Amino acid sequence: MSAILGFIKFAAALCLALAIFFVVNLASGGLFTNRDLEEPAYVILRDEEEAPAAPAEEQSFEELLAAADPAAGERVFKECRACHRVEEGVHMVGPSLYNVVGRAVASVSEFKYSDAMTGLDGEWTPERIDAFITNPRDYAPGTAMTFAGLDKAADRAAVIAYLQSLGM
Structure with a gap:
């Protein structure tokens, strides 16, 4: 109870x-x-410094590449060094990226490419490299490359500028 x-x-x-x-x-x-007020009783004024900045316009890939710093690209390329080298003829898990810009896709004769890469035609243009390193598995499904990709467009442009500077 x-x-x-x-x-x-x-x-x-x-x-x-x-x-x-x-x-x-x-x-x-x-x-x-x-609820009887027709307009606010007071208004909070902001200084110009506190006002939210207008969103910056996104730059095109061409603009990013033109402004890219190869030295910054060399720093970002450290992520790629686990599998690639930039010395001519030196291959690791991935092929040498020396003089890769303008080179035919899967064209290094002494490197064994995955079927996904040998199925691609054309050459490595800056735009194509950008698309590939954004997300390699989406670009070439079935590729052996396990790298997730570079998210920032500025980082990709800097890496491409660095790779372009090597073959000169």
Whole structure:
């Protein structure tokens, strides 16, 4: 019997707490909300420095590549060094990337490419390299390249500028 009485007291206390919360919420809403105003009572002015900046226009790949710094690309290329080298004829898990810009796809005779890469035609243009290193597995499904890709367009442009600077 006392367990039932304890449960009833608990339920009554919970209902009373909810009723108090509802009444306080209703009263405070009535006190602090004035729906009769036609315009705001005050306006918060911002300094020009605090105003949110307008979103910058995205640059095209050509603009990014033209402004890219090969030295910055060399730093970003450290991610690629696990599998690639830039010395002529030095291959690792991936082929040498020396003079890759303008070279035919899968054209290094002493390197064994995956079927996904040998199935591609054409040459490695800057735009094509950009598309490939954005997400290699989307660009060439079935490629053996496990690299996830470079997210930032500026980083990709810098790497391509670095690779272009090597064959000169």
